[in-house]
Amino acid sequence: MTVTPATTAPPPSVSGHPDVLVIGGGVIGLVTAWRAAGRGLTVALADPAPGGGATYVAAGMLAAVTELHYGEQTLLGLNLVSARRYPRFAEELEEASGQRIGYRRCGTLAVALDADDRAHLRELHALQVRSGLDSQWLTGRECRRLEPILAPGVRGGLRVDGDHQADPRRLASALLTACERAGVVFHRSRAERLMVDGGRASGARLADGTRVPAGQTVLAAGSHSGRLAGVPEELRSLVRPVKGQVLRLRLPDVPPGSPAFLSRTVRAVVRGNPLYLVPRENGELVVGATSEELGWDTTVTAGGVYELLRDAHELVPGITELPLVESCAGLRPGSPDNAPLLGPAELPGLHLATGHFRNGVLLTPVTGEAMAEVLATGSLPEEARPFTPARFSPTPERLGGTPVTAPGTERPRFLEEQSV
Ligand code: GLY
16 A cells, blocks of 8 residues: 655744743844843744844934923823933943943934924923923024034024933844843744634744744734734734834044034924934934835835935035935834833733834833833833723723823823933
């Protein structure tokens, strides 16, 4: 009798059984993995290219005060907590990785170019003052005294000495090294399907066929978080992509003792478009960013580059002399209320660390600590509790979530703490 060999594919390989599988290797996934490993949990992380995605494009402004928006007072509380933790976080991470993360206490100047911008900045200033934040109104002349390269037409501005910067690419590289040193296992493959067993998330199957069963699974895939097969329906539309195009220019070398081209982050709203220029220690000047709701498109367009350079030229005419070294586009993970989704989903065993929208780099320290705490103890720290995914559920009490406060109705306790 002839035996026909079976033609079915070999069974997928199974990799370990970590306590935690993190899906996504941007700064949020990496910090979650690093902090969870620091709590004694065994951790694996799946991402084909850790440090890519929105992390690779981001400018890295830590702009809790200058990016304050009406109705986002609860988010402001979390942003301030994270901003305050940055110095210690940077020190700890730099020690763990042996790498610098470009944390620079440079402050920010937000300027106005015309009467409309000026009125808008005045309103922002009033909101900042009402919120107990440190922000000083300057005349155009005072702005130019601080940054002489600014256009003569600058009409006034806000000096915010507490809004600093970090370099997202260096931050990701340092987190990657710190994770490796802490024993995090990396799977350089895309998570394809969330595995669910007996009504509980139980890891993921990867595009290379590997199955990674895990005690707890963290979805930290930025704007792609809702696209993972097997993710519960109610979570699929919570995160949407918001495209940002960003340019990188090279700053001129200045002789020692001479003033820098720009000494701090400068930002403005030009014709309704937010614009920022972030000068880095390493000689890079980041110019960003467009904000476009175009689905998954990450094309760098002539129009996007033109608008950024046109607006930046109005703010700093000398910018056109600088070498343009890079243009790129990424997708911010937008959420319905612009605030992150942190902690347990309704599906047992599944956690979210996504939806950080414009604040991923700023919220990296507080997210890592909050996620490690909930993974290790089952309980979120107080500052993270308003941000559980349960706030979008019809019955938020079930998961202990608190709906995000209605616009302007709450003064968060964090504001009573020392200001940034
Ligand atoms: N936080 C800056 C941006 O999202 O463009």
